Amino acid sequence: MDYQIIVGLEVHVQLQTKTKLFCGCVNLFNPDNPNVQTCPVCTAMPGSLPVMNREAFSLAMKTAVAINCGIASFTKWDRKQYYYPDLPKAYQISQFDLPFSENGFLDIEVDGEQRKIGIIRAHLEEDAGKNMHDESGKGGDSKVDLNRCGTPLVEIVSEPDMRSAAEAKEYLEELKLLLTYIDVSDCNMQEGSLRCDANVNLHVTNDDGEKIATPIVEVKNLNSFRGVELAIEYEADRQWDIYQETGLKIGDVAKETRGWDATRGKTFGQRGKEDAADYRYFPDPDLVPVTVTEEEKQAVRDSLGELPAARRSRFIEEYSLSKYDASVIVSQGNSFTLYYESVAKSCGDGKQAANWLTQEVLREMNERKISIEDFPITSDGLATSLINRVRDKKISIKSAKEIFARLMEDFGESNESYGDNKAFDQRVEQLIEEMGLALVSDTGELEGVVDAVLAKEQNQKAIEDFKGGKQAAVGALMGQVMKQIKGADAQTVRKMIIEKIQNM
Amino acid sequence: MSIVGKTTGELLDSMNQGELSSVEIVQAFLDEIGRRDNEVNAFLSVRPEKALEEAKEVDQKISAGEQLGLLAGIPIALKDVLCTEGETTTCGSKMLENFVPPYDAHVVQRLKKSGVISLGKVNMDEFAMGSSTENSAFKTTGNPWNVEHAPGGSSGGSAAAVGANMAPLSIGTDTGGSIRQPASFCGVVGMKPTYGRVSRYGLVAFASSLDQVGPMANDVSGAATLLEAIAGHDHRDSTSINCPVPSYSDSVDKPLEGLKIGVADEHFGEGLGDEVRKSVENSLDVYRSQGAKIVNISLPHSKYAVAAYYLIAPSEASSNLARYDGVHYGYRTENFDNMIDMYAASRGEAFGDEVKRRIMLGTYALSSGYYDAYYLKALKVRRLIRQDFDQAFEKVDVIASPVTASPAFKIGELSDDPLAMYLSDIYTISANLAGLPGISVPVGLSGNDLPIGLQLLGPAFEEDRLFRAARMFEKETDWKTLKVS
Numbered sequence: 003m004d005y006q007i008i009v010g011l012e013v014h015v016q017l018q019t020k021t022k023l024f025c026g027c028v029n030l031f032n033p034d035n036p037n038v039q040t041c042p043v044c045t046a047m048p049g050s051l052p053v054m055n056r057e058a059f060s061l062a063m064k065t066a067v068a069i070n071c072g073i074a075s076f077t078k079w080d081r082k083q084y085y086y087p088d089l090p091k092a093y094q095i096s097q098f099d100l101p102f103s104e105n106g107f108l109d110i111e112v113d114g115e116q117r118k119i120g121i122i123r124a125h126l127e128e129d130a131g132k133n134m135h136d137e138s139g140k141g142g143d144s145k146v147d148l149n150r151c152g153t154p155l156v157e158i159v160s161e162p163d164m165r166s167a168a169e170a171k172e173y174l175e176e177l178k179l180l181l182t183y184i185d186v187s188d189c190n191m192q193e194g195s196l197r198c199d200a201n202v203n204l205h206v207t208n209d210d211g212e213k214i215a216t217p218i219v220e221v222k223n224l225n226s227f228r229g230v231e232l233a234i235e236y237e238a239d240r241q242w243d244i245y246q247e248t249g250l251k252i253g254d255v256a257k258e259t260r261g262w263d264a265t266r267g268k269t270f271g272q273r274g275k276e277d278a279a280d281y282r283y284f285p286d287p288d289l290v291p292v293t294v295t296e297e298e299k300q301a302v303r304d305s306l307g308e309l310p311a312a313r314r315s316r317f318i319e320e321y322s323l324s325k326y327d328a329s330v331i332v333s334q335g336n337s338f339t340l341y342y343e344s345v346a347k348s349c350g351d352g353k354q355a356a357n358w359l360t361q362e363v364l365r366e367m368n369e370r371k372i373s374i375e376d377f378p379i380t381s382d383g384l385a386t387s388l389i390n391r392v393r394d395k396k397i398s399i400k401s402a403k404e405i406f407a408r409l410m411e412d413f414g415e416s417n418e419s420y421g422d423n424k425a426f427d428q429r430v431e432q433l434i435e436e437m438g439l440a441l442v443s444d445t446g447e448l449e450g451v452v453d454a455v456l457a458k459e460q461n462q463k464a465i466e467d468f469k470g471g472k473q474a475a476v477g478a479l480m481g482q483v484m485k486q487i488k489g490a491d492a493q494t495v496r497k498m499i500i501e502k503i504q505n506m
Numbered sequence: 507m508s509i510v511g512k513t514t515g516e517l518l519d520s521m522n523q524g525e526l527s528s529v530e531i532v533q534a535f536l537d538e539i540g541r542r543d544n545e546v547n548a549f550l551s552v553r554p555e556k557a558l559e560e561a562k563e564v565d566q567k568i569s570a571g572e573q574l575g576l577l578a579g580i581p582i583a584l585k586d587v588l589c590t591e592g593e594t595t596t597c598g599s600k601m602l603e604n605f606v607p608p609y610d611a612h613v614v615q616r617l618k619k620s621g622v623i624s625l626g627k628v629n630m631d632e633f634a635m636g637s638s639t640e641n642s643a644f645k646t647t648g649n650p651w652n653v654e655h656a657p658g659g660s661s662g663g664s665a666a667a668v669g670a671n672m673a674p675l676s677i678g679t680d681t682g683g684s685i686r687q688p689a690s691f692c693g694v695v696g697m698k699p700t701y702g703r704v705s706r707y708g709l710v711a712f713a714s715s716l717d718q719v720g721p722m723a724n725d726v727s728g729a730a731t732l733l734e735a736i737a738g739h740d741h742r743d744s745t746s747i748n749c750p751v752p753s754y755s756d757s758v759d760k761p762l763e764g765l766k767i768g769v770a771d772e773h774f775g776e777g778l779g780d781e782v783r784k785s786v787e788n789s790l791d792v793y794r795s796q797g798a799k800i801v802n803i804s805l806p807h808s809k810y811a812v813a814a815y816y817l818i819a820p821s822e823a824s825s826n827l828a829r830y831d832g833v834h835y836g837y838r839t840e841n842f843d844n845m846i847d848m849y850a851a852s853r854g855e856a857f858g859d860e861v862k863r864r865i866m867l868g869t870y871a872l873s874s875g876y877y878d879a880y881y882l883k884a885l886k887v888r889r890l891i892r893q894d895f896d897q898a899f900e901k902v903d904v905i906a907s908p909v910t911a912s913p914a915f916k917i918g919e920l921s922d923d924p925l926a927m928y929l930s931d932i933y934t935i936s937a938n939l940a941g942l943p944g945i946s947v948p949v950g951l952s953g954n955d956l957p958i959g960l961q962l963l964g965p966a967f968e969e970d971r972l973f974r975a976a977r978m979f980e981k982e983t984d985w986k987t988l989k990v991s
Contacts, residue, residue, distance in 0.1 A: 042607075042608060042609050045834060046829045046834065047589075047607065047608065047609070047835070048589065048595070048597070048602065048605065048607070048710040048711075048829070049588070049589045049607070049611055049706075049707065049708040049709055049710045049711065050609075050707070050708070051706060051707050051742060051743050051744065052744070053741065053742060053743075053744050054744065081825055083825055083828060083872075085828070085831060085846075085849055087831075087833045087845070090829060090833070090834050091828070091829045092825075092828030092829050092831055093825055093828060146833070146834075280873055280874045282824075282825070282869065282872040282873060282874070282877075283872075284821060284825070284872050284877070284881060287713075287714035287715035287745075287822055288711075288714050288744060288745065289744050289745075290744050290745060
């Protein structure tokens with residue numbers, strides 16, 4: 003007996019519009035000041051009416067095109083009805099049978115294998131507010147914050163095409179990358195601007211070859227990428243145990259809704275509103291249907307720009323990057339790739355630029371927890387003042403990295419960026435001098451030091467070893483020379499030592 | 507003639523000529539409310555101080571020679587279903603007994619701009635659901651012609667206030683006949699405009715795809731001027747139509763040459779009372795005498811209108827009224843154990859029977875498994891009804907019909923028979939389903955001195971035609987002398 007994990011994801015993405023979906027209230031994450039971003043419309047005052055936010059619809063269309071969905075020429079709004087204190091109208095304006103977009107896909111790569119994940123539909127709807135319950139255990143009143151109520155959400159429903167937790171995580175990461183690239187959402191899972199529910203079940207192959215699907219479980223409250231991965235793994239194990247125990251198949255029991263407890267690392271049963279829910283969807287008579295012309299659809303396609311997958315391919319082609327480097331750079335987001343391209347163009351060496359970014363820059367960003375936007379060294383500064391000096395043999399690569407580290411340390415203390423490129427370049431020049439890192443190309447000075455080292459009594463053994471064919475012996479000698487002349491170019495030193503020994 | 511007997515035009519004239527001040531006019535109507543409303547019970551709230559203060563401001567503007575709005579200084583009564591900032595808006599329901607809106611309805615804003623002065627808010631069936639105003643949680647309004655009879659509904663307070671000379675103008679709302687039927691019962695003019703003509707922003711919703719705000723007045727010209735003041739596009743209502751508003755008040759007196767009036771057999775069949783039939787036929791004679799042609803038309807699907815309406819309207823209502831859950835505003839029960847309990851008890855205690863009946867009907871009709879057979883089917887019928895009208899209006903300019911089968915029934919007479927009450931809207935409902943404008947104009951009196959109205963329906967956005975046609979009758983006759991027996 004064996005099984006295959008089957009996963010489909012429902013992802014809710016908050017669109018970063020200026021205002022809410024059906025009223026003029028600002029759309030901002032603002033949990034500390036409850037109920038300040040509200041008006042008669044989003045608090046469902048009697049007599050208030052919704053008016054669709056065009057900007058939200060246009061961001062939604064961008065989203066749809068990015069995930070390869072077709073955009074409907076005619077779409078309408080439906081009311082999804084249920085009672086909950088964070089839903090003041092007691093219905094959510096959503097889209098039921100005619101979503102604005104359908105039939106898309108997202109390409110992902112897991113362990114070197116390409117996978118095409120189908121997308122059933124994407125529809126636009128309004129977010130609910132937030133209920134806040136007394137967690138002191140003293141049974142205090144619950145409170146409702148309607149700041150979030152009415153925020154535009156795109157719900158993206160995938161096909162059950164994912165076959166592992168890793169694939170689900172990769173799908174989410176690629177989706178997030180895509181949506182942040184096209185600037186429709188910040189996809190911040192902590193702040194809830196990207197939320198994910200996973201539908202999980204197993205396809206079991208019995209010993210006699212019979213294939214059986216187990217009941218589908220929807221796991222909610224997944225608020226981190228890691229959480230999605232862990233919850234799916236946990237759920238698969240749990241369902242496998244249950245199947246072995248009970249043999250229950252899909253259809254034998256109602257669809258179950260479970261929550262994810264991140265601290266305990268377990269899913270837990272929730273009272274399913276799905277069980278008895280009849281949302282009584284019907285077309286919202288307060289809103290008019292939306293029609294989209296072919297020209298409007300084309301305009302959205304044209305406005306998208308280069309998407310991450312295309313950018314990866316171009317980087318490989320244009321800058322001769324490895325697939326891995328291209329992937330690392332692109333996955334850091336749009337701004338990072340722009341920084342990269344700027345460095346690559348300024349120094350004329352895409353590979354060098356990639357090495358610097360994927361190693362030095364990324365490491366500093368991660369250690370200091372800063373974004374590329376806040377990075378103190380500009381792309382031009384990095385290229386002209388550091389990378390180009392290495393290329394021009396003014397300093398060694400090792401020295402450049404030392405200077406870079408020093409610059410970052412200084413930044414860590416002062417938290418100030420380095421003025422304009424000229425000021426920055428002067429600072430680099432100053433550090434080269436201070437730290438004595440200028441490459442010594444004056445062979446006269448170098449010869450003197452090399453001769454002195456070779457003449458030393460203690461070094462005679464190393465010289466003999468080298469003559470006897472032990473190449474590594476030259477390293478110790480080089481070290482001594484380099485110690486005395488910090489800016490010396492290692493290659494030159496090595497060459498000189500070898501020549502001199504051979505001529506002895 | 508006493509001040510309170512005057513039409514809007516006469517009142518505006520006397521102000522223009524300096525014969526009357528707005529303060530005098532407002533005071534006269536306030537006095538009339540004091541004199542008559544303990545018997546008629548039209549008003550839920552009266553605002554004498556504010557009204558007089560506003561009248562004083564209008565008078566000051568007049569003497570300063572300032573530019574004034576269309577209806578500056580004229581008093582009005584507002585159906586208590588329109589939100590008024592800082593002033594209680596109850597919808598005739600215990601649910602909103604203490605609800606003070608934080609904003610003005612679009613119509614209220616437009617009225618303020620026109621300079622009209624609100625005397626107060628008037629009674630209605632709870633959430634505009636009913637045909638007699640008996641479903642109000644607060645009081646039973648009497649018909650000013652005979653207070654033992656109902657004023658009609660749901661805009662019964664609006665019709666009674668004008669019918670009793672307690673206001674020359676009022677605002678009503680019409681979802682299935684709620685302006686036209688009470689106008690007919692109380693002997694006043696009432697119009698339901700084309701759907702989308704007047705913004706619904708701030709009108710507390712009953713059935714969103716059918717609700718429309720409209721004018722009521724003691725004469726056709728007053729209604730025309732009032733519609734002119736409130737009509738027009740509003741970006742806050744997505745269903746509001748951006749289409750220019752003609753000056754109804756300018757054209758209302760121009761008769762329509764060669765008017766073709768359609769009459770449908772379906773409107774004169776079984777169930778129509780003799781007095782109403784006679785009165786309507788007499789009114790057609792009046793039109794004939796003015797050169798109008800009466801043309802037979804057919805509205806074959808009108809027999810399904812009531813059934814379709816009582817699926818669509820309650821469906822929308824069940825959803826629109828779900829927000830009254832005791833959480834954010836409105837009535838909340840004192841005693842509850844948990845959240846669901848709080849919802850159920852708050853709604854159970856604060857809604858009246860008719861509202862509950864319609865919420866249940868609508869909830870049922872939208873439930874999975876029933877949606878296609880009820881709601882969706884009703885929408886199809888609705889399209890067919892609209893088609894009937896489109897075809898009819900290829901042949902005729904307006905369609906004439908009774909407003910109701912009989913004059914005002916007695917209070918309590920139908921309150922235990924919801925189906926009979928629903929059927930009292932049989933002639934008015936089609937216009938709401940088709941989104942078309944309709945006017946009710948008084949054309950006679952019954953044997954026991956109760957008014958009888960004539961309904962004229964027109965194509966979309968042809969309110970102007972209806973006002974002019976109604977005015978042709980009004981100008982030619984004194985309807986109060988046209989008694990049938």
